[in-house]
Amino acid sequence: MPDHLQPTLFQDAGKTQASDTFQELLASIAARPKYLPDWPESHRALPNEILRSALFNCRNRNLPRMFLKEVEIAVIGDGQVIYRGEELRQDDELVWMHLMHLIKKSPLGECVEFTPYSFIKALGWPIKGQNYDRLRNCLSRMQATALRIQSKRLHSFVSISLIQKFLSRNERNESLTRWQVWVGKEMQLLFDEEFLTRVMWETRRSLPDGIASKLFGYWASHRKPYPVKVETLLKLCGSGMQTKHFKIELKRALDLLKQSGFLEAWELKDELVVVVRRH
Known part of the structure; x- marks a missing residue:
């Protein structure tokens, strides 16, 4: 798979930060542990900035997905989210939650492997061919993203791709037994221990993709x-x-x-x- 939309950190042209602040941000990444924070097997976790935004929306699955180009996403509370890529919905969020659960067991930037069967089973989706394609499409959408997030705690804009790259087929276009995914080290900035919400996985995956699942994540981020x-x-x-x-x-x-x-x-x-x- 080609490496594109590599994660970067930058200072927005309209909101230029002092160079020393930006250097401190880069230094903070280097100083952080290589792993995401831990959470129990019964839970999954996402950054508050994501759960309190409309990034993973609730539009009807029968409607075609729009391509968004540098669109500001609605946020409740502090922060700003700018998104470029194909529209993301609640099924993408479910996939990303479980993917980050697997990623946390490996150093960021390194490959995580899984069988598509085990992944689909963990999501609670029926084991059938179309859901293998559905999973592959979700991963593809999240690879081809550019997400810029700013909040008080981040100081500067953080720009990332939700997935750095993934591999699910060989050179003959045959599906691999084990799929591989990479997530950039910059993800540490979003998954800060103090700004992370852990949710009950069984409850989240039992809810239908839509308003209920969206509001579950939003209210879970508030005690x-x-x-x-x-x-x-x-x-x-x-x-x-x-x-x-x-x-x-x-x-x-x-x-x-x-x-x-x-x-x-x-x-x-x-x-x-x-x-x-x-x-």
């Missing part, structure tokens, strides 16, 4: 969720729905999150969504 406007959640989900249709699906998603045991209770009042997490 005590605060009331949020319906309009704000609509932007976070990136579903493209009209507000009245979104509210119908939102209520269904909230019921699912309660049934799953994640939420203790929820209430919709005066266009505000109020939830209580079960701890």
Whole structure:
């Protein structure tokens, strides 16, 4: 597979940082451990900046995916996310969560290997040919990405590709028994221990890809969720729905999150969504 869209760190032209600050950022990468933080086998983890953004959206799977060119992604709270690449959805997030779970066991920048069968089984997808293609397509989409993230804790913009490269076929275009994926060392910056959310894997993969799975990740990143406007959640989900249709699906998603045991209770009042997490 060709190496393209290699991860880089840079200072945005419109928001130039002092050179010493940028050098400190580079030095911090070199000083960090080569491994991602650890989490239990029963959990998966993602950076708060990702879970609180519309990067992995909830658009209908039957709609064609758009190609986004330097598009600002909606974020709740601190930070800015600029994205270039094919539109990412909740199935991509599920794949990335499990991939990073495997990656954390190896030094960043080195190859991680797995059988596509074991990966698909871990996701809870049916073991059939189309899901092998689905997994390959998810990995391909995430390789061909350029993601720029800025937040107070990062100081400068961090620009990465979600996957540096992957190999799933040989030179004869035959599927390999074991697939290989590489993730750049810069991923350490996003997976900082203090800005990481660990979620119950069984709950996440039991939820249908959509609003429920999206809001599960968002509220998991808050110990005590605060009331949020319906309009704000609509932007976070990136579903493209009209507000009245979104509210119908939102209520269904909230019921699912309660049934799953994640939420203790929820209430919709005066266009505000109020939830209580079960701890």
